[in-house]
Amino acid sequence: MKTIDVCLSPDLMHLYRVDDRKVVIVDILRATSCMVTALAHGVAAIKPFAKLDDCLAMKAEGYYTAGERNGEKVDGFDFGNSPFEYMDPKLKGERIAFTTTNGTQAIARSEGAKEIIIGSFLNLSSVTHYLKEGSDNVLVVCAAWKGKVNLEDTLFAGALVELMKESIEPDCDAPLAAQRLYNLARYDMVDFLKDSSHVKRLNRLNIHKDIQFCLTPDQYDVVPRLINGSLII
Amino acid sequence: MKTIDVCLSPDLMHLYRVDDRKVVIVDILRATSCMVTALAHGVAAIKPFAKLDDCLAMKAEGYYTAGERNGEKVDGFDFGNSPFEYMDPKLKGERIAFTTTNGTQAIARSEGAKEIIIGSFLNLSSVTHYLKEGSDNVLVVCAAWKGKVNLEDTLFAGALVELMKESIEPDCDAPLAAQRLYNLARYDMVDFLKDSSHVKRLNRLNIHKDIQFCLTPDQYDVVPRLINGSLII
Numbered sequence: 001m002k003t004i005d006v007c008l009s010p011d012l013m014h015l016y017r018v019d020d021r022k023v024v025i026v027d028i029l030r031a032t033s034c035m036v037t038a039l040a041h042g043v044a045a046i047k048p049f050a051k052l053d054d055c056l057a058m059k060a061e062g063y064y065t066a067g068e069r070n071g072e073k074v075d076g077f078d079f080g081n082s083p084f085e086y087m088d089p090k091l092k093g094e095r096i097a098f099t100t101t102n103g104t105q106a107i108a109r110s111e112g113a114k115e116i117i118i119g120s121f122l123n124l125s126s127v128t129h130y131l132k133e134g135s136d137n138v139l140v141v142c143a144a145w146k147g148k149v150n151l152e153d154t155l156f157a158g159a160l161v162e163l164m165k166e167s168i169e170p171d172c173d174a175p176l177a178a179q180r181l182y183n184l185a186r187y188d189m190v191d192f193l194k195d196s197s198h199v200k201r202l203n204r205l206n207i208h209k210d211i212q213f214c215l216t217p218d219q220y221d222v223v224p225r226l227i228n229g230s231l232i233i
Numbered sequence: 234m235k236t237i238d239v240c241l242s243p244d245l246m247h248l249y250r251v252d253d254r255k256v257v258i259v260d261i262l263r264a265t266s267c268m269v270t271a272l273a274h275g276v277a278a279i280k281p282f283a284k285l286d287d288c289l290a291m292k293a294e295g296y297y298t299a300g301e302r303n304g305e306k307v308d309g310f311d312f313g314n315s316p317f318e319y320m321d322p323k324l325k326g327e328r329i330a331f332t333t334t335n336g337t338q339a340i341a342r343s344e345g346a347k348e349i350i351i352g353s354f355l356n357l358s359s360v361t362h363y364l365k366e367g368s369d370n371v372l373v374v375c376a377a378w379k380g381k382v383n384l385e386d387t388l389f390a391g392a393l394v395e396l397m398k399e400s401i402e403p404d405c406d407a408p409l410a411a412q413r414l415y416n417l418a419r420y421d422m423v424d425f426l427k428d429s430s431h432v433k434r435l436n437r438l439n440i441h442k443d444i445q446f447c448l449t450p451d452q453y454d455v456v457p458r459l460i461n462g463s464l465i466i
Contacts, residue, residue, distance in 0.1 A: 008241065008382055009245060011244070011245055011247070011248065012242060012244055012245065012380065012381075012382075014244070014380075015244065015379070015380045015381055145405075145406075146248070147245065147247075147248045148245075148248055148405050148406070148407065149241055149245075149405075149406055149407045149410065150405075150406045151406045151409060151410055154406075154410060170428075172378075172381050172382075172383075172430045173378075173381070173382055173383045173384045173387075173429050173430050173431070174381065174382045176384060176428060176429060177382065177384055177387060177410070177414060180414060180417060181410060181413060181414065184413060184417060195403075195409060196406050196409060197405045197406050198406070
């Protein structure tokens with residue numbers, strides 16, 4: 001039977017093998033939720049960058065620039081980090097260069113994986129279906145907050161473990177912990193997360209609507225995959 | 234108000250400040266449970282070592298040598314890693330050099346802390362009382378398993394957060410996650426942990442009695458502190 005493991009922080013990536021498995025990157029608030037939304041609404045490709053300057057440089061190549069640092073839009077960028085921005089029809093067929101405090105860092109740290117895909121509650125069932133179909137082991141990489149474990153990414157990891165428990169076995173304790181937290185939270189995730197550090201941080205930025213949307217399962221039937229450095233569906 | 238934070242793995246220690254706070258080292262199965270048991274039963278001092286050779290060398294200085302690697306007693310050591318061994322009356326007044334796969338590594342990684350103390354369910358109330366009395370912030374350092382987050386140490390961290398919630402505020406999400414897991418597990422921790430990786434590992438070594446004992450709160454009224462490189466009460 002194949003296994004699923006959960007890396008609760010990119011700073012623990014050295015403990016996990018990736019070359020033989022599918023890696024699911026998750027940054028619920030809000031990087032991977034934005035990526036899924038953008039690609040579902042017709043964006044052609046998203047090129048993730050760990051470094052701000054590298055991202056900004058892509059303007060010269062006809063990319064829109066997008067993302068955040070510490071939760072806020074970057075000066076000179078075309079788009080910020082709210083999923084609602086990525087529903088804009090003018091983005092259809094366009095390419096976006098994207099960098100965020102945590103999400104795109106987690107992608108960079110997963111280099112060498114057999115495959116990298118993007119997960120969020122918005123495409124939870126599609127991701128689950130895709131992982132169940134394949135024969136590869138799975139590693140869920142939580143983007144966390146500057147290395148510190150967060151609740152919302154852990155809940156998503158737990159949701160995947162819960163949904164795949166018949167076909168995939170948890171490896172080690174992190175998937176078990178995540179699964180139990182998800183089962184505790186699943187019927188009201190907004191309420192469960194109200195004391196979490198990032199929700200508090202984002203509420204100060206007045207984006208409660210974003211949080212609510214990012215915690216809504218199955219809005220889109222897409223599985224973004226990293227191919228030659230770009231996320232496509 | 235002072236704060237409590239939880240470091241779920243020694244491999245995340247670089248994210249936490251320790252010089253201004255009390256650090257609680259926890260390795261429920263079984264290093265810190267053994268240390269608490271030994272000191273409560275009259276052992277004079279325990280000197281923790283990260284490296285096996287350094288530990289073994291202490292024999293020449295009249296120390297008993299003790300500990301494990303991968304859950305099993307080390308060849309040439311006087312004692313293993315079962316708390317029941319440390320109730321031996323011949324250990325009264327003696328000094329022990331101790332090394333384990335995870336617990337003594339977590340102590341080594343916490344160097345520079347304002348104070349290092351040893352926590353386990355066996356001395357849960359004493360540790361809680363001690364931390365409540367002081368004015369320092371608190372960091373609980375889970376020993377984990379070779380860097381990977383484990384459930385039993387997380388539950389202990391959660392118990393401390395739960396017991397101190399009136400006088401101390403959780404900092405970031407790890408304490409919240411730990412607290413919620415503890416509240417889910419608290420009425421039958423043995424059952425809650427039955428699928429955990431280390432309990433499975435230890436069950437293969439036939440030490441179910443150890444697990445049961447290590448999960449029993451408040452057997453001893455001691456707070457081991459690290460003073461000049463030795464744990465004393």
